[in-house]
Amino acid sequence: MKYILQDLKVNINNNIYLKDPESSTLGKKIIEFSILLIDEIGFDSFTFKKLGEKIGSNESSIYRYFENKHKLLLYLTSWYWGWLEYQLVFTTNSISDSKEKLNKAIEIITRATKEDSSFSHINEVLLNKIVINEYSKSYLTKEVDNENKEGYFSIYKRLVNRIKDMITEVDSDYKYPTSLASTVTEGSLHQHFLKDHFSSLTDCDEKITPTTYFINLVFNSLNNQKND
Amino acid sequence: MKYILQDLKVNINNNIYLKDPESSTLGKKIIEFSILLIDEIGFDSFTFKKLGEKIGSNESSIYRYFENKHKLLLYLTSWYWGWLEYQLVFTTNSISDSKEKLNKAIEIITRATKEDSSFSHINEVLLNKIVINEYSKSYLTKEVDNENKEGYFSIYKRLVNRIKDMITEVDSDYKYPTSLASTVTEGSLHQHFLKDHFSSLTDCDEKITPTTYFINLVFNSLNNQKND
């Protein structure tokens, strides 16, 4: 719970936006409807002009909040990871048994978001789908090193690091806790994607969830005599 | 070796291109220099106009080979996966011990390409880098289901399936061989990317390679009494 309280409102690096979208009605509308529109037509076809038409607002007004759609994607995905981190910390905080704690953590980061909190303007179910379909595009760029230096990915990194810490708590001898944490986080998005589009490349379906698979994967690696 | 011989020339689905780039000098130049240019400026900034300038050829001539740059990316990545598959099959074919075979297979798909074969127009080292940085973009699209139906990803799927078969050979009781195979294949690209851009999210570096990590991960999961 150390650095989480200050982030209750999901504290997003303020260089990602030009004007805080949480600070106005228009800003919130931009966030709310960009999620709906990106889900509908995909990030590649998404433009500020189309978003403006959707919310009955001017393209130029949207440009006052975000430099470009890439920055908006960074905003949305940062919000998502911050929201997931909040759930992770809140839910696992009270668990003292390290295995049980890690188990719960994997459950939270690998499950599909099923219900929208409905009292904010953010639809978490659709946002989860956007993260599955588009998150990679936010870092697979030529600008990634500069943007990383600017701190645009710090929430995601902090989240992966929390999982790494929980892995180490379970087995301090395990040699690849960071890679395992990043494999689960990114691999979970990938397995969800495969389930929806390449069913021949995954065992996950209605019965077997990515959660089942990753819990098995992680605990097979920890406290294992083969593990040298 | 069943279906590999017909693919010696890397048999790419002929709906990916309008005219086979292997059939002419210009076609080969398009492939050769698109690899150099995408590596240099990234796929997002890459255009047929820039490529035309680079090879002293007209934009419209390139459009006679590929409908658009997305199709060119599908071509390049298919070629890469076909080339890797060839190495995989060729190298593991003679190994009778199933564990040793799987071990070698993981080595082949997770290692960084270090040398260019140099007698073709394709620079495999740069192509490997392109696959790491851009492959996800070829399927994270709204058209993925149609393109999958058209068979544009069949080489990749066949490769993952070969690894799945090898996993099952080692442990027929393991429940998630397909997910494990796709996790290794895609996770390897991801760990290479992290190593280059997010070193805090991976244990991989000069000493620990993705190969080391994934061999440990896979064999910890197989023939393991925890594996219920």
Place this chain on the structure above:
DNA sequence: CATATATTGATAGTAATACTATTAATTTTG
């Protein structure tokens, strides 16, 4: 409550992208 200030909207404009079409020049092949 009046006025200064900030925010948003409307319109216009630019350079680049992602193509298509046409015709001319060049190369290949039969």
Place this chain on the structure above:
DNA sequence: CAAAATTAATAGTATTACTATCAATATATG
């Protein structure tokens, strides 16, 4: 060497990804 195929050159369109300017409207403060 002539016919066919390929490539190059040029032009043109619609869309994208912005920037600039100014008017309209909302909001804040004194």
